[in-house]
Amino acid sequence: MKYRPQPLNTNEVALPAEIIEITEQLARNTHENWARQRMTDGWRYGPVRDDARKEHPGLVPYEELSEAEKQYDRNTALETLKAILFLGYRLEAPSREGLRGIDTSRSSDKELAALGATLDNLDTLDLSSLFTLWQSHNPDQWASTPEIYINLGDSILKSGEPLLAHDVLLEGLKHWPTNVRLRQLQALALARSGATRRANSILIQLHEEGHTDEETLGLLARTHKDLWAQSADVAERNRQIHQAYEVYSEAYTLSGGYWTGINAATMALLLGQTDQATSLAREVRDSCVRELDEAKKKDVAASSNRYWLLATLGEAALILSQWTEAKDWYAQAALAGRGRFAELNSTRRNARLIIDALGGEREPFEQYFQIPSVVVFAGHMIDRPERTTARFPPQLERRVHDALRDRLKRLNAGVGYASAACGSDIMFLETLIEMNGEAHVVLPYNRKQFMEDSVAIIPETDWSTRCERVLQRAADVLIASEQRMEGGVPFEYTNLLLHGLASIRAEQLETRMIPLVVWDGREGDGPGGTSSIVHHWREMGHEVEVIDLARILQEECPEIRISDEPLNTITAT
Structure with a gap:
């Protein structure tokens, strides 16, 4: 069949300057719509196009496309608009005010309705889903109302990720x-990230503007309490704790709220x-007992306030030296707050104070505030076929x-x-996801190139599919650098990022940060490998947990003789 494309002749059509300025937005949207339709039809990413397996190398974020692929999307978008003009229609730029309002999103009413439904159920989403929602959001659409940012930021804070929030x-x-x-909420995110003085200044500004609601005053008092705990100067500690007491008391007097009352x-x-x-x-x-009784009568036991009511009752019982009663309340709070690491940690901190x-003794109460450890991981890749x-x-x-x-x-x-190389990483x-854990991934460079270099390296295996699956279910995926540098530099940098992020998270949750490796105990193949990571972590004073790959190899494959010589002398018998 001879087919000759005959599109409309739009060579003489000139697009308005305002349209040219948003070319990249249009091209990105063209790609996103194409990718969404492909995925809806069952396609997924693959290093090469395979129609039988429904794999396509173009199913990556717009930023990871080659310049030629981006230009294809630009041409598609702009030629569509030029065809509209050619057919006699007009394109008019909206006013700037219009861009900020909901009315300009008439073409997205269904999307806004769907987004509203999602926001109503944010408490049911895990951190991975919250991150995906944020990563795929449309900033122009979200600008229509602050509630979108408020609800998502609050939910992410409850999940214990103040930096993302x-x-x-x-x-x-x-x-x-x-x-x-x-x-x-910005002040709370900063306070939980350790930027206490910055948080304090934001809240002081709100107070000076005349905001005396319980939330503003309670958060302001909290920053004074944190500054008291952080200071080594006796006079400064005394000043900060008195300010914390005065502001908590003011908030409780004005509002009668239980959380500022218990902190006062x-x-x-x-x-x-x-x-x-x-x-x-x-x-x-x-006050808390009355509120719980009211909630029970109305059958709203799953209220988002239930955790804090129970935790507050635990604190009140402690202050009254009712130790057994305190344990009972904390046990109920632990069940209601399962997975809410930031809030459990806040309650643990107050209980210890x-x-x-x-x-008293802390130990009998620690069981109610089980904050899991944070693990930073590295390990060997699966052997390539050509490995000798x-x-x-x-x-x-x-x-x-x-x-x-x-x-x-x-x-x-x-x-x-x-990271997410085939083998130990994936x-x-x-395994962590199977255990309902929270997985964070750092890739050394752009996803497409990484998949080609470190995942899809063994023919007729499912490592690529498994990698895509864990990346989709990860709480977040960070790209260390879009460009791939030569040598081991990108991998060493990735290892530093992983260690730094894990350390920050462990500090935020006041829990242990544990390095774990799957390692054969020998020098590796180059910089950035498992061996160099182990040496670096040990130099920093960490006790590294090692899953001994050499021992497993010896037990599972006794036909392989492992010598005491360096790696390149291991021979198969």
Whole structure:
């Protein structure tokens, strides 16, 4: 069949300058629509196009396309608009005010409705889903209302990711710079990230503007409490704790809210004002019990406030030295707050303050605040077919998977950081996700090139599919650099990022950060490999958990003789 394309002759059609300025947005949207339709039809990413397996190399973010592929999308978008003009229609740019309002999104009413439904159910989403929602969002569409940023930022904060929450809130503040709730949540994200003074200054500004609601005052008092805990100067500590008490008390007097009331009671206890502390604790306890009873009558036990009501009752019981009752309340709070690591950690911190002030023992209460450990991982890739010395042959997969699962259970691992090369990395991520853990991935360079170099390297295997699956289910995926540099530099940089991010998360949650490797104990193939990572971590003073790949190899494949010489002398018998 002879087919000659005959598109409309738009050579003489000139697009308005405003349209030319948004060429990249149009091209990106063209690609996103094409990719969405492909995925809906069952296609997935593959290093080469395979119609039988429905794999296509173009199913990557727009930024990862080659310049030629991007130009194809630009041409498609612009030629469509030129055809509209050729047929006699007009294109008019909206006003800037119109761009900010919902009315300009009439063509996206269904998407806005779907987004609204999603936002109503954010509490049911895990961190991976929240991250995906943020990563795929349309900034122009979201600018229509601050509630989108408020709800998502708040949900991410509850999941224990203040840095990601801050990114969300910061974008919201670009559109709504005076929104009080966005500013409150930004301050909370900064406080939980360790930027206490910056958070304190934002809240002082809100207070000076006349905002005396419980949330503003309570957060302001919280930053003073944090500054008290952080200071080594006696006079400064005394000033900060008095300010914390005064602001918590002001908030409680104005609002009658239980969370500022219990914190005012705790500050009074720390200042030695025992009578005032117990009086406040009784008031707060009675208020929380009434609210729980009301919720029970209305059958709203799953209310988002339930966790804080139970935790507050635990704190009130501690202040009143009712130790058994405190344990009962904390046990209920632990069940209600399962997976809410940031909130559990906040409750644990307050409980420790009260217990220490009363001269009690922490240990009986620690069981109620089980914050999982954070694991940073590295390990050998699966052996390539051309590898002359066995290290991680495919037949070891089952044993390594079992070893990973056993070790992660023993370490109480709930959060993990790793790259995603075929072999140990992907198996670690799969195992962590199987255990309902939170997986974070850092790729050394752009996803497409990484897949070609480090994943799709063994013919007729499913490593690419498995990699895509873990990347989709990861809480987040960070690209260290879009460009691939030569040598081991990108891998060394990735390892530094992984260690740094894991350390920050562990510090935020006040839990252990544990390095874990699948390693044969020998020098590796070059810089950035498992051996160099182990040496680096040990130089930093870490005790590295090692899954001994050489021992597993010896037990599973006794026909392979392993010598005491360096790796390149291992021979198969």
